[in-house]
Amino acid sequence: MATVDLVIPCYNEAHVIADSVGRTLAFLDAHPEHEWRIVIADNASTDGTLDVARELQAAHPGRVAALHIPVKGRGLALRNAWLTSDAQVSAYMDVDLSTDLKHLPELIDPLAADEADVSFGTRLDARSETVRGWRREFTSRSYVFILRWLGGLRVSDAQCGFKAIRTDAARALLPVVEDTGWFFDSELLLVAQHNGYRLHEVPVKWIDDPDSRVNIIKTATGDLKGLWRLRRGGIPSAVR
Numbered sequence: 001m002a003t004v005d006l007v008i009p010c011y012n013e014a015h016v017i018a019d020s021v022g023r024t025l026a027f028l029d030a031h032p033e034h035e036w037r038i039v040i041a042d043n044a045s046t047d048g049t050l051d052v053a054r055e056l057q058a059a060h061p062g063r064v065a066a067l068h069i070p071v072k073g074r075g076l077a078l079r080n081a082w083l084t085s086d087a088q089v090s091a092y093m094d095v096d097l098s099t100d101l102k103h104l105p106e107l108i109d110p111l112a113a114d115e116a117d118v119s120f121g122t123r124l125d126a127r128s129e130t131v132r133g134w135r136r137e138f139t140s141r142s143y144v145f146i147l148r149w150l151g152g153l154r155v156s157d158a159q160c161g162f163k164a165i166r167t168d169a170a171r172a173l174l175p176v177v178e179d180t181g182w183f184f185d186s187e188l189l190l191v192a193q194h195n196g197y198r199l200h201e202v203p204v205k206w207i208d209d210p211d212s213r214v215n216i217i218k219t220a221t222g223d224l225k226g227l228w229r230l231r232r233g234g235i236p237s238a239v240r
């Protein structure tokens with residue numbers, strides 16, 4: 001049994017949040033083994049995402065919280081949500097529910113039992129069931145190949161929007177994770193591995209949602225720059 005903050009980072013997602021939060025609450029109701037809270041972490045949306053988030057917070061007091069960060073960047077949103085959390089475990093998942101919710105217990109249970117520190121979904125394991133276009137598949141495989149080769153990261157997928165961390169690990173690791181955008185996930189895994197934290201992969205069923213906030217070229221450039229920064233400066237040590 002653990003207290004869990006499940007963060008849903010959102011950028012211009014007013015059209016889908018209510019449905020996603022409703023489906024997630026129904027799933028969580030069926031899993032009382034943990035004490036859950038959903039945190040909608042919006043930054044810089046211009047489509048009324050924050051208003052919808054606040055309405056959901058008012059409709060589900062204590063179960064849904066709305067968090068607003070004025071500056072854009074998914075990493076920044078996660079970092080703020082996780083560092084201000086007083087739950088024992090912090091997680092996040094994409095609002096489009098591309099990862100099947102059935103995997104949430106596999107993500108959280110090892111952390112609640114103190115058998116791992118960081119757990120994350122993988123779409124590239126032989127046991128994963130991934131449905132997506134060949135372009136996305138190719139980019140994803142190429143990126144993780146580079147990350148393993150140049151970064152020495154021993155994971156099969158770094159970018160799946162489905163991760164969790166023990167809050168004690170988050171407090172130690174996040175102060176040395178610099179990226180505020182899409183490289184945040186990779187950097188967190190690199191820093192965690194380098195500092196001897198226990199990583200746990202969860203092969204997932206993933207059905208890609210083509211409605212995307214990702215600009216592939218910009219994201220790929222940001223990822224390579226981030227990797228270059230860590231190679232040049234070294235991966236920092238965390239204070240436990």
Ligand SMILES: Nc1nc2c(ncn2[C@@H]2O[C@H](COP(=O)(O)OP(=O)(O)O)[C@@H](O)[C@H]2O)c(=O)[nH]1
Nearest residue numbers: 009010011041043073074077094095212213214
């Ligand atoms: N808070 C926040 N969330 C973001 C930002 N950019 C993307 N997201 C969220 O990150 C999640 C994944 O985005 P998505 O566009 O589905 O990525 P894709 O599945 O890789 O195409 C969604 O929940 C987005 O709303 C951002 O700048 N801030």
Ligand SMILES: [Mg+2]
Nearest residue numbers: 094096098209
């Ligand atoms: Mg998506």
